[in-house]
Amino acid sequence: MMLENEALAFGETEGDFSAVDKARVVEALGKVLPPGTLMYDAEDLRPYECDGLAAYRALPLVVALPTTEEQVVAVLRICHELGVPVVARGAGTGLSGGALPHTRGVLLSLARFNRILKLDPLARTAVAQPGVRNLAISEAAAPYGLYYAPDPSSQIACSIGGNVSENAGGVHCLKYGLTVHNLLRVRGVTIEGEIVEIGSGALDSPGYDLLALVTGSEGMLVVLTEVTVKLVPKPQLAQCVLAAFDDVVRAGEAVAKIIAAGIIPAGLEMMDQPATAAVEEFVRAGYPLDAKAILLCESDGTPEEVAEEIARVRAVLEESGATEIRVSRDEAERLRFWAGRKAAFPAAGRISPDYYCMDGTIPRKRLGEMLTAIQDMEGKYGLRCMNVFHAGDGNLHPLILFDANQPDELERAEEFGAEILELSVALGGTITGEHGVGLEKINQMCAQFTTAEVRQFFRVKAAFDPPGLLNPGKAIPTLNRCAEYGRMRVSKGHVPYPDIPRF
Amino acid sequence: MTTIEKEWAERVRAAAAARTPLCLRGGGSKGFYGGPLAGEPFELCANRGVVAHEPTELVVTVRGGTPLAELEELLAEKGQYLAFEPPHFGPGATVGGCVASGLSGPRRANAGALRDFMLGIKLLDGRGEVLRFGGQVMKNVAGYDLSRLVAGSLGTLGILLEVSLKVLPRPVAEATLRFELDEASALRRVNELGGQPLPVSATLWQDGVLHLRLSGAEAAVQAAGARLGGEALAPAAAQALWTAVREQTLPGFAVEEGGVLWRLSLPSTAPALGLPGRQLVEWGGAQRWLAGAVEAQAVRARATELGGHAVAFRGGDRAAGVFQPLAAPLAVVHRRLKQAFDPAGIFNPGRLYPEF
Numbered sequence: 016m017m018l019e020n021e022a023l024a025f026g027e028t029e030g031d032f033s034a035v036d037k038a039r040v041v042e043a044l045g046k047v048l049p050p051g052t053l054m055y056d057a058e059d060l061r062p063y064e065c066d067g068l069a070a071y072r073a074l075p076l077v078v079a080l081p082t083t084e085e086q087v088v089a090v091l092r093i094c095h096e097l098g099v100p101v102v103a104r105g106a107g108t109g110l111s112g113g114a115l116p117h118t119r120g121v122l123l124s125l126a127r128f129n130r131i132l133k134l135d136p137l138a139r140t141a142v143a144q145p146g147v148r149n150l151a152i153s154e155a156a157a158p159y160g161l162y163y164a165p166d167p168s169s170q171i172a173c174s175i176g177g178n179v180s181e182n183a184g185g186v187h188c189l190k191y192g193l194t195v196h197n198l199l200r201v202r203g204v205t206i207e208g209e210i211v212e213i214g215s216g217a218l219d220s221p222g223y224d225l226l227a228l229v230t231g232s233e234g235m236l237v238v239l240t241e242v243t244v245k246l247v248p249k250p251q252l253a254q255c256v257l258a259a260f261d262d263v264v265r266a267g268e269a270v271a272k273i274i275a276a277g278i279i280p281a282g283l284e285m286m287d288q289p290a291t292a293a294v295e296e297f298v299r300a301g302y303p304l305d306a307k308a309i310l311l312c313e314s315d316g317t318p319e320e321v322a323e324e325i326a327r328v329r330a331v332l333e334e335s336g337a338t339e340i341r342v343s344r345d346e347a348e349r350l351r352f353w354a355g356r357k358a359a360f361p362a363a364g365r366i367s368p369d370y371y372c373m374d375g376t377i378p379r380k381r382l383g384e385m386l387t388a389i390q391d392m393e394g395k396y397g398l399r400c401m402n403v404f405h406a407g408d409g410n411l412h413p414l415i416l417f418d419a420n421q422p423d424e425l426e427r428a429e430e431f432g433a434e435i436l437e438l439s440v441a442l443g444g445t446i447t448g449e450h451g452v453g454l455e456k457i458n459q460m461c462a463q464f465t466t467a468e469v470r471q472f473f474r475v476k477a478a479f480d481p482p483g484l485l486n487p488g489k490a491i492p493t494l495n496r497c498a499e500y501g502r503m504r505v506s507k508g509h510v511p512y513p514d515i516p517r518f
Numbered sequence: 519m520t521t522i523e524k525e526w527a528e529r530v531r532a533a534a535a536a537r538t539p540l541c542l543r544g545g546g547s548k549g550f551y552g553g554p555l556a557g558e559p560f561e562l563c564a565n566r567g568v569v570a571h572e573p574t575e576l577v578v579t580v581r582g583g584t585p586l587a588e589l590e591e592l593l594a595e596k597g598q599y600l601a602f603e604p605p606h607f608g609p610g611a612t613v614g615g616c617v618a619s620g621l622s623g624p625r626r627a628n629a630g631a632l633r634d635f636m637l638g639i640k641l642l643d644g645r646g647e648v649l650r651f652g653g654q655v656m657k658n659v660a661g662y663d664l665s666r667l668v669a670g671s672l673g674t675l676g677i678l679l680e681v682s683l684k685v686l687p688r689p690v691a692e693a694t695l696r697f698e699l700d701e702a703s704a705l706r707r708v709n710e711l712g713g714q715p716l717p718v719s720a721t722l723w724q725d726g727v728l729h730l731r732l733s734g735a736e737a738a739v740q741a742a743g744a745r746l747g748g749e750a751l752a753p754a755a756a757q758a759l760w761t762a763v764r765e766q767t768l769p770g771f772a773v774e775e776g777g778v779l780w781r782l783s784l785p786s787t788a789p790a791l792g793l794p795g796r797q798l799v800e801w802g803g804a805q806r807w808l809a810g811a812v813e814a815q816a817v818r819a820r821a822t823e824l825g826g827h828a829v830a831f832r833g834g835d836r837a838a839g840v841f842q843p844l845a846a847p848l849a850v851v852h853r854r855l856k857q858a859f860d861p862a863g864i865f866n867p868g869r870l871y872p873e874f
């Protein structure tokens with residue numbers, strides 16, 4: 016029972032790493048890392064102070080940029096021995112502060128692990144180092160008519176290791192799945208410096224499904240050093256339907272009707288009027304600007320299949336009251352339809368000094384309710400919000416626009432976001448569909464899970480990382496934090512976290 | 519908590535306190551699979567029924583003891599199905615047992631495995647606590663993915679009170695083609711086809727014959743059929759074939775007295791096994807069944823050499839271990855996970871690995 020008590024100890028309160036001694040860490044790491052791969056001067060650390068969520072910043076003690084797995088093992092062994100926190104970092108495009116440095120820890124960048132080690136067109140697999148960019152895998156596979164299906168909008172920049180750690184999705188995951196569905200194997204190193212191989216070139220492995228467990232684990236369980244993904248054949252043809260609606264709720268209903276008709280489109284996305292207006296100015300996708308909402312619905316497959324599906328989609332859209340329906344006539348037009356959607360985040364960045372991206376997922380049928388509630392919140396918090404959704408799977412990305420230089424706008428944006436997330440849970444959904452909890456949504460985790468569930472998460476972490484050194488303080492809230500936050504899930508009159516002291 | 523849940527939580531707490539092993543039993547259809555059964559029988563069928571089915575959400579939530587056949591019927595009425603085509607292996611199979619055993623049928627290589635369709639669970643753990651992980655939505659990365667972890671854990675981590683599964687619309691059209699091909703040519707063929715945008719939904723090679731099933735839109739199935747050639751099976755014969763593959767009633771799966779049916783899970787491009795015994799090859803080459811009296815050592819060594827693993831699926835000395843032994847660091851993680859969910863070690867001891 017030793018193990019259990021230890022696990023509980025680090026699940027109750029935040030770890031205390033104040034005793035970590037920078038000089039000792041630098042000295043020990045300097046012995047195992049070649050020159051130029053260890054940085055500890057403030058100016059060298061600055062580029063690593065935040066990920067894609069720039070509102071949160073911190074400088075690590077040191078940044079390590081290992082180039083080999085042996086060096087990763089050595090770094091982790093030292094951190095284990097000295098009790099130093101370790102935060103793994105891929106490309107730093109994460110939107111939840113997952114790769115935010117620990118002020119008393121080592122930031123372990125996998126950026127130099129940037130080679131595709133093997134591509135087997137017959138088996139349709141690719142073995143990549145974790146720092147390889149998502150798009151680079153599809154580019155390498157293209158000559159064989161294959162590609163890697165999950166396509167986050169950040170795919171030119173984000174790393175496959177980061178994708179695995181966040182279980183990233185993309186606009187095509189409705190039909191082709193998330194990272195977890197397209198992954199065969201990972202290799203990684205535990206905090207104790209043990210190399211683990213999880214999964215293989217086969218479709219399953221003996222024992223518990225650790226591959227699923229590691230996927231989306233936000234750098235909390237192991238540091239990945241290799242990833243094997245599945246490649247799938249490029250569809251012969253893809254075509255995209257753009258439909259305009261004069262009412263957002265009606266657009267939301269059309270989404271449910273497409274699914275109800277037994278159609279699983281390759282992509283099904285929605286944007287509201289503020290979002291189309293913002294991107295139109297930026298990329299000129301040709302979106303109808305008078306529409307209150309637009310849907311993008313993609314069909315792919317053989318030419319016969321696509322024709323059949325587009326006809327069915329068109330019928331549903333007409334019946335759902337679409338005011339305009341366009342079908343892409345060629346590849347250039349299809350890409351133009353998507354260009355707007357994929358530029359939504361940068362467009363938000365152009366029209367507002369700052370924006371805050373939410374990631375709740377709700378049952379599709381509650382889309383209308385959520386949109387109406389968000390409109391009310393815009394008034395309540397005095398901030399604008401533009402909405403882009405992976406509508407097909409109910410994953411919302413409201414982009415709250417604010418200016419951090421204005422007094423209390425950041426606070427209002429955060430409260431606005433928190434209210435959206437809590438409503439997502441109340442509507443039967445979740446606080447994060449694909450961006451992860453990181454540090455950003457850690458308080459809202461308390462609203463989604465009970466004490467017993469949070470404890471179970473900490474026990475699972477301890478199964479891989481008994482001392483709790485990998486990315487401490489992220490993804491799973493300590494019970495003290497939940498008690499402080501005071502907004503946890505209350506089920507049927509039970510007082511939440513009764514056994515935790517309040518302050 | 520429902521009355522059953524309260525009662526079961528009490529019973530689990532009492533068993534944990536007394537360290538009484540419990541043998542979790544759904545429909546009793548898969549008792550042959552995994553390590554030997556041990557412990558006090560714990561009947562799970564009473565906790566049954568559909569909690570929610572929203573066809574437009576593509577999600578169904580059912581209690582663990584719900585008969586699998588009942589769920590499939592409900593889905594069929596709405597034109598939906600479980601795309602991983604789970605085997606039943608008996609009339610009483612339950613959804614809880616289906617998820618706990620983690621088995622997927624002929625469509626696995628193309629549509630995904632059971633674990634790929636897991637969205638959420640409500641679990642009674644070894645402390646008698648009711649825990650919910652995941653949910654009813656398609657995308658959810660809040661907290662570790664414990665619902666997938668429990669899929670295939672053979673009841674060793676807790677009692678599945680409820681599971682939420684993603685369901686899909688049933689394909690409109692289906693066709694099965696037959697080709698005469700030797701093993702090596704068939705392996706190459708299915709892998710080549712896997713790299714082409716074709717609606718293949720299952721493959722089976724046995725005794726010099728390759729069967730390919732196509733599923734999808736009418737037009738797509740027709741176009742692919744015309745392109746691939748082969749001899750088309752009559753719909754009833756095709757249906758019977760794939761059911762017999764899924765339920766292992768095809769003669770090729772039969773094992774003689776004392777024999778073992780091995781399941782080898784391998785990279786799809788792995789060459790022919792070269793082991794004595796009868797063989798069936800599924801999943802585009804990634805799942806190979808071997809029936810015969812082959813040394814366990816030899817089968818496991820060959821599976822490892824080919825980059826996969828072997829399971830003694832039916833028959834043989836179950837006490838010696840059914841699943842391929844784990845590498846040392848992973849075995850440690852497994853033991854710790856088991857402890858995390860079931861500290862007293864009461865759920866299905868020895869069913870997954872002899873050590874826990």
Ligand SMILES: Cc1cc2nc3c(=O)[nH]c(=O)nc-3n(C[C@H](O)[C@H](O)[C@H](O)COP(=O)(O)OP(=O)(O)OC[C@H]3O[C@@H](n4cnc5c(N)ncnc54)[C@H](O)[C@@H]3O)c2cc1C
Nearest residue numbers: 105106107108109113167168174176177178180184234239
């Ligand atoms: C413009 C924009 C658009 C985006 N669009 C999408 C989208 O459509 N879908 C989507 O899902 N996400 C999207 N994202 C979010 C982000 O790109 C993804 O979460 C991505 O997977 C992060 O990858 P990364 O390499 O940048 O990881 P990082 O941000 O560096 O790290 C993310 C997490 O993974 C951990 N990690 C990274 N590498 C490793 C490793 N080798 N071993 C262990 N842990 C590791 C880190 O510790 C951290 O917790 C978007 C982001 C931006 C900025």
Ligand SMILES: Cc1cc2nc3c(=O)[nH]c(=O)nc-3n(C[C@H](O)[C@H](O)[C@H](O)COP(=O)(O)OP(=O)(O)OC[C@H]3O[C@@H](n4cnc5c(N)ncnc54)[C@H](O)[C@@H]3O)c2cc1C
Nearest residue numbers: 542543544545546547548549582614615618672673677678
């Ligand atoms: C002394 C003894 C004698 C037995 N004799 C026989 C016999 O003669 N013939 C026979 O057919 N069976 C027999 N059994 C039944 C045996 O318990 C079951 O076959 C076995 O437990 C698997 O259950 P299952 O096949 O119904 O579950 P399935 O529904 O087939 O499930 C397979 C696996 O899932 C687990 N499981 C099922 N439901 C859940 C759930 N809700 N939550 C978590 N895990 C679950 C099971 O424990 C099993 O590991 C005997 C059991 C005992 C203890």
